[in-house]
Amino acid sequence: MKPAAFTYHRAHDVADAVGLLTDLAAAGEDPKIIAGGQSLMPMMTFRLARPSALVDLGPLRRVPAMTAIREEAGALTLGALVTHHAVETATLPAGFAVLARAMRWVGHLPIRSRGTVAGSLVHGDATAEWCLLALLLDAVVVAEGPGGRREIPADELFHGFYATAVEPDEVVVEVRFTRPAPHAALTEFARRHGDFAIVDAAVALDLDGDRVTGGRVVLGGVAPAPVRVPEAEAVLAAGGDAGDDALVAAVADAAATAIDPPDDPQTTATYRRRLTRTLVADACRQAAREPQR
Amino acid sequence: MSHPVNDPHLLTLSVNDAEHEVVVEPRRTLADVLRHDLRLTGTHVGCEHGVCGACTVLIDGAPARACLVFAVQAEGADVRTVESLARDGELSDLQQAFGDHHALQCGFCTPGFLMLAEGVLAEQPDASREDIREALSANLCRCTGYQTIVDAVHATACSRRGTNA
Numbered sequence: 001m002k003p004a005a006f007t008y009h010r011a012h013d014v015a016d017a018v019g020l021l022t023d024l025a026a027a028g029e030d031p032k033i034i035a036g037g038q039s040l041m042p043m044m045t046f047r048l049a050r051p052s053a054l055v056d057l058g059p060l061r062r063v064p065a066m067t068a069i070r071e072e073a074g075a076l077t078l079g080a081l082v083t084h085h086a087v088e089t090a091t092l093p094a095g096f097a098v099l100a101r102a103m104r105w106v107g108h109l110p111i112r113s114r115g116t117v118a119g120s121l122v123h124g125d126a127t128a129e130w131c132l133l134a135l136l137l138d139a140v141v142v143a144e145g146p147g148g149r150r151e152i153p154a155d156e157l158f159h160g161f162y163a164t165a166v167e168p169d170e171v172v173v174e175v176r177f178t179r180p181a182p183h184a185a186l187t188e189f190a191r192r193h194g195d196f197a198i199v200d201a202a203v204a205l206d207l208d209g210d211r212v213t214g215g216r217v218v219l220g221g222v223a224p225a226p227v228r229v230p231e232a233e234a235v236l237a238a239g240g241d242a243g244d245d246a247l248v249a250a251v252a253d254a255a256a257t258a259i260d261p262p263d264d265p266q267t268t269a270t271y272r273r274r275l276t277r278t279l280v281a282d283a284c285r286q287a288a289r290e291p292q293r
Numbered sequence: 294m295s296h297p298v299n300d301p302h303l304l305t306l307s308v309n310d311a312e313h314e315v316v317v318e319p320r321r322t323l324a325d326v327l328r329h330d331l332r333l334t335g336t337h338v339g340c341e342h343g344v345c346g347a348c349t350v351l352i353d354g355a356p357a358r359a360c361l362v363f364a365v366q367a368e369g370a371d372v373r374t375v376e377s378l379a380r381d382g383e384l385s386d387l388q389q390a391f392g393d394h395h396a397l398q399c400g401f402c403t404p405g406f407l408m409l410a411e412g413v414l415a416e417q418p419d420a421s422r423e424d425i426r427e428a429l430s431a432n433l434c435r436c437t438g439y440q441t442i443v444d445a446v447h448a449t450a451c452s453r454r455g456t457n458a
Binding site: 001002003004005006007008034037038041042045046054056058085104108109110111113114193194 | 299318
C-alpha cells in the first residue's frame with residue numbers, strides 16, 4: 001500500500017531536529033523521526049504507523065560525529081546515523097568485533113546499507129540484533145531533547161512491544177557500548193535468511209584462560225522486549241571449562257526453562273523454547289571460539 | 294492533477310547522470326517517482342514493503358530498495374536505475390551474462406537483481422560465489438530457482454577481474 005499523507009521537514013542539525021519535533025507536537029501534529037527508514041517505511045506502507053509529519057535526519061549525515069565509529073577509554077561509540085553496513089565493514093577492536101560479525105543477520109545488504117544503529121534501537125523490535133547487542137555490551141543511548149542531553153542505559157531502554165525510553169521529542173545522538181566482550185557471539189533462526197528472527201540469542205563469556213568465570217545471555221523473540229536471562233548467567237557465573245559440553249547444555253537448559261515465550265499457532269511456546277536451547281548452546285560454543293586467531 | 298497534493302515539494306533528483314525537477318508530495322516513494330513522474334519504468338515494484346527487492350536501485354553507489362526511500366530523501370543523492378546499464382543500445386556485460394546464463398524467465402525481478410549485483414560487484418570486486426549467493430539472497434525470483442542468477446553474476450565478476458569462472 002501507499003503510506004498515508006504526511007508533511008516533511010528536514011533537520012539540519014540536532015538542535016533543529018529537536019526544535020522541529022517540539023514545534024510540530026505543539027501544533028497538534030504527531031511527528032516522527034526518519035533516518036534510514038528501513039523499519040518505519042514498511043510500517044507506514046502497512047499503515048501500522050501514520051505519523052502526520054516526518055522529521056528527516058538525512059542532512060545530519062554531513063555532521064561527522066553522527067556517522068563516526070570511535071573507540072575511547074575502552075568503550076566503542078557509534079554515531080546515531082552509522083549504518084549496519086558501516087559496522088559490518090569496519091575494523092573494530094577485538095572487544096567489539098561481535099558487533100561486526102552480528103551484522104550478517106540484519107536484514108539484507110540493501111537494508112543494511114541504509115538502516116541505522118540508533119534507528120533500530122529506538123524502533124525496539126524484540127528480535128532486533130542491535131537490541132540484543134545493546135544488552136550484551138551495556139550500551140548507553142545518548143539522547144538530546146528540549147531539556148538537553150541525557151544518557152539511557154540499555155537495561156532501562158526497552159519498555160516492551162516497540163516501546164523505548166526515548167521520548168517523542170528526543171533525538172538519539174550516539175550509542176556507546178561500554179562492556180567489551182572479546183568472547184561473544186550472536187545467532188538466530190528465521191524461516192528465510194534475512195527475515196525477522198523467530199528467536200535470537202547472544203552470549204558473552206568471561207574467560208580466564210579456558211575457564212568460564214561468568215557471562216551474559218540475552219534473548220530476543222521470547223518476550224515483548226529483548227531480555228537478559230539471569231538463570232542462565234548464574235550457570236556461567238558458577239564457572240566451568242569453556243569447552244565442556246555439559247556446561248553448554250546446562251546454560252542452554254537454564255535459558256529454555258527460565259523463559260515464558262509467546263504461544264501462537266504458527267510458532268508455539270514449545271518450539272520457541274526448543275529454539276532457545278539450540279541457539280543458546282550454539283552461541284556459547286561460537287563465543288568460546290572467539291576471538292579467532 | 295486529479296487529486297490534491299499534500300505538502301508539495303519541488304525536488305531536483307539526480308538520476309542516471311541527469312537532473313530532474315519534479316513536484317511531489319512527501320508520501321511518494323522513490324520507486325513511484327521514478328516510474329510515474331520520470332517515466333523510468335525499468336524499476337519494478339513488487340511488494341512495496343521491502344521484502345522482494347524488485348525495486349532495487351543504487352543510491353550513492355549502494356543498493357537500496359526504492360520502495361523504502363521517500364523521493365524527498367533522495368534529493369542530493371546520485372540515483373542509478375537499470376536504464377543506466379545499457380550504452381548506445383548495447384547491453385552491459387552483466388545484462389549480457391543474464392541472457393547467456395538464462396538468469397531470467399519472466400523478467401519482473403531482473404532490474405532489481407541487476408542493480409543489486411552492480412552494487413555488490415562495485416563494492417566487492419573479489420566476491421566469491423558464496424559472497425554472491427549471500428548478497429543475492431536479498432531479492433526474490435519466482436522463475437529461475439536462483440542458480441542461474443548466481444551463475445550470471447559470478448561469471449561477470451570473474452570476467453571483470455580477468456579470471457575464469
